[in-house]
Amino acid sequence: MKGSEEMMLIGGQWIKEGMGGAIRVQDPATEEFFAEVPKASEKEVDLACKAAAEAFKVWSRSLPSERAIILSNAALELERKTEEIAELITREQGKPLREAKGEVQAAVKALRFFASRADLPVGEWRAPNHPRIVNLVKRYPVGPVAVISPWNYPVLLTAWKVAPALAAGCTVVIKPSSKTPLAVTEFVKCLVEAGIPEGVVNLVHGGGQDVGVILVNHPDIRKITFTGKTETGKMLMRLASAGLKRLTLELGGHCPLIVAADADLEAAVKGGVYRAFRNMGQVCNSINRIYVERSVYDQFVQLFVEHTKKLTIGPGLTDPDLGPMIDNEARQRVVHHIEDAVAKGAEIVYGGKIPARFEKGFFFEPTVLVNVSHEMVVLQEETFGPVAPIMAVESWEDAIRFANNSRYGLVAYLYTRDLGKALRAAELLEHGTVGINNVVGGEVEYPYAGWKESGFGFELSEHALNEFLLIKHIRLQWE
Numbered sequence: 001m002k003g004s005e006e007m008m009l010i011g012g013q014w015i016k017e018g019m020g021g022a023i024r025v026q027d028p029a030t031e032e033f034f035a036e037v038p039k040a041s042e043k044e045v046d047l048a049c050k051a052a053a054e055a056f057k058v059w060s061r062s063l064p065s066e067r068a069i070i071l072s073n074a075a076l077e078l079e080r081k082t083e084e085i086a087e088l089i090t091r092e093q094g095k096p097l098r099e100a101k102g103e104v105q106a107a108v109k110a111l112r113f114f115a116s117r118a119d120l121p122v123g124e125w126r127a128p129n130h131p132r133i134v135n136l137v138k139r140y141p142v143g144p145v146a147v148i149s150p151w152n153y154p155v156l157l158t159a160w161k162v163a164p165a166l167a168a169g170c171t172v173v174i175k176p177s178s179k180t181p182l183a184v185t186e187f188v189k190c191l192v193e194a195g196i197p198e199g200v201v202n203l204v205h206g207g208g209q210d211v212g213v214i215l216v217n218h219p220d221i222r223k224i225t226f227t228g229k230t231e232t233g234k235m236l237m238r239l240a241s242a243g244l245k246r247l248t249l250e251l252g253g254h255c256p257l258i259v260a261a262d263a264d265l266e267a268a269v270k271g272g273v274y275r276a277f278r279n280m281g282q283v284c285n286s287i288n289r290i291y292v293e294r295s296v297y298d299q300f301v302q303l304f305v306e307h308t309k310k311l312t313i314g315p316g317l318t319d320p321d322l323g324p325m326i327d328n329e330a331r332q333r334v335v336h337h338i339e340d341a342v343a344k345g346a347e348i349v350y351g352g353k354i355p356a357r358f359e360k361g362f363f364f365e366p367t368v369l370v371n372v373s374h375e376m377v378v379l380q381e382e383t384f385g386p387v388a389p390i391m392a393v394e395s396w397e398d399a400i401r402f403a404n405n406s407r408y409g410l411v412a413y414l415y416t417r418d419l420g421k422a423l424r425a426a427e428l429l430e431h432g433t434v435g436i437n438n439v440v441g442g443e444v445e446y447p448y449a450g451w452k453e454s455g456f457g458f459e460l461s462e463h464a465l466n467e468f469l470l471i472k473h474i475r476l477q478w479e
C-alpha cells in the first residue's frame with residue numbers, strides 16, 4: 001500500500017496524514033487495495049474553506065490575464081503527465097488506458113479553453129435612462145466554491161468545474177469521490193506547479209455524507225458545483241438552502257436513442273453500441289433505452305448484437321474495449337435491473353452475466369435486452385451499467401413521446417436521413433443536448449446542461465463562466 005507525501009492541499013500546505021483517518025483505494029480490475037489517502041477531519045475542512053476565503057480577497061482582484069497564464073501553464077503540466085495520470089485513472093476507476101488518456105487530454109483542453117475565456121468582457125455600459133446617469137452592469141466572482149466531483153470521469157469532471165471557477169476569479173475547495181482520489185490529487189499538483197497562489201486551490205478527501213456535508217455547510221462557501229446522482233443533488237439543494245448558496249447541478253440521466261426506418265443502420269448501431277457500453281455504461285450520457293421503428297427493428301437488433309459480441313473485456317491496463325465496473329455494488333445494481341426486466345418478460349439476447357474467466361475484478365458482460373416495456377426498472381432508472389434495452393416503436397411520434405416520458409432530461413440521440421424530421425424531433429425533445437446522427441457529447445465549446453431532474457445550471461462554454469459570477473448594477477449620476 002503506498003501513499004505519497006502530497007495528498008491534501010490546505011492553504012498551500014500539502015498534508016500526508018489526515019486527522020479524519022485514511023481512505024483505502026481499490027483497483028476494480030484486481031479488487032486489490034493498492035493505495036490510501038488521508039481523510040479530512042472537520043477541522044481540516046474548516047481550514048481549507050478559511051484558506052479559500054482568505055485567498056479570494058486577492059485572487060478575485062487578480063488580472064484575468066494572470067489567471068489565464070496559470071491555467072495555460074497547468075494545461076502544459078497536465079499534458080506532460082498524461083501517461084502517468086491516465087494510468088492512475090485506470091487503476092482506481094477501471095476504464096481502458098486509451099480512454100483514460102482521452103480523459104486527461106480533454107481536461108487539458110478544458111484548462112486551455114477557460115484560459116482563453118478568462119478575459120471575456122465582464123461588464124456592459126448600458127444605454128442611459130436619464131440625461132445625467134451612467135449605468136454600468138458588472139460581473140464579480142461569487143466567492144469560494146465547493147467543487148464536488150464523481151468517480152466516473154474524476155479528472156475531467158473536476159477540470160470542467162475548476163477551470164471556469166478559477167478563470168472567473170473564484171477560489172476552490174475540491175472534494176473528489178473517495179473512490180477515485182488519486183488522479184485528482186495529481187491534477188491539483190499540476191495547478192500548484194503552474195504557480196497557483198496559496199489557498200486559491202484546496203483539496204480535501206473524504207466521503208460525501210461526512211466531509212462533503214461539512215464542506216457544503218461551511219459558512220465561507222458561497223457556491224457549490226456538483227456532479228453526481230440526482231438524489232445527492234436534491235440533498236445538496238436542501239443543504240444549500242440554509243445559506244442560500246448558489247448551485248450548479250449536473251445529475252443523472254436516462255438517455256434515449258431513437259432510430260428511424262430511413263436511418264443509416266450501420267452508423268446507428270455503431271453509435272449505439274459505443275454510447276451504451278463505453279466506460280461500462282458508467283457515463284451520465286450513456287444510452288439507456290433504444291427505440292427503433294418497427295420495420296427495421298429485427299435488422300437493428302441483429303446488427304447490434306453482432307457489434308456487441310466484438311467488444312473485448314479485460315483489465316483496463318491491457319487496453320480492451322471494456323474494463324471492469326467501479327465496484328460490486330454498481331455491478332449488483334446491473335444484476336438487479338436485468339433480473340427485474342426478465343421477471344417482467346424481457347429476453348436477454350446477449351450477455352447478462354459475470355464473465356466466468358475472471359476470478360477477480362468487477363467485470364460484467366455487455367448486455368442486450370429485447371421484449372422490454374416501460375414498467376421495467378431498467379427503462380426508468382439510471383442503470384449506470386452496460387445494459388442496452390431495445391424496443392420496437394410503431395411511429396416516430398411514439399418514439400419522441402417515450403423519449404420525453406422520463407424524469408430525466410440530459411441527452412437524447414437520434415438517427416435518420418430526413419433532416420427535417422430530425423430537426424422537428426430536436427425541437428420537441430425535453431433534453432439539454434440532442435445528438436443527430438452522432439453520439440458525441442460534452443464538448444468544451446458548447447453548453448452542457450441537464451433539463452428536468454438531470455440538473456440545472458451550465459457546464460462548459462462561456463455559459464459556465466457565468467455560473468461563477470454575480471451581477472452588480474452601478475448607477476452613477478454625474479452632476
Ligand code: NAD
Pocket residue numbers: 148149150151152157175176177178206207208209211212213216227228229230232233235236250251252253283284285382384410450454455
Ligand atoms: P454521488 O452522488 O454518489 O457522488 C458524487 C460526489 O458527491 C462524490 O464526491 C460524493 O462523495 C459526493 N457526495 C455524496 N453525497 C454527498 C452529500 N450528502 N453531500 C456532499 N457531497 C456528497 O455520484 P457518483 O456515484 O459518484 O456518480 C455517478 C452519478 O453522477 C450518476 O448518477 C451520473 O449520471 C452522474 N453524472 C452526471 C454527469 C453530468 O454531467 N450530468 C456527469 C457524470 C456523472
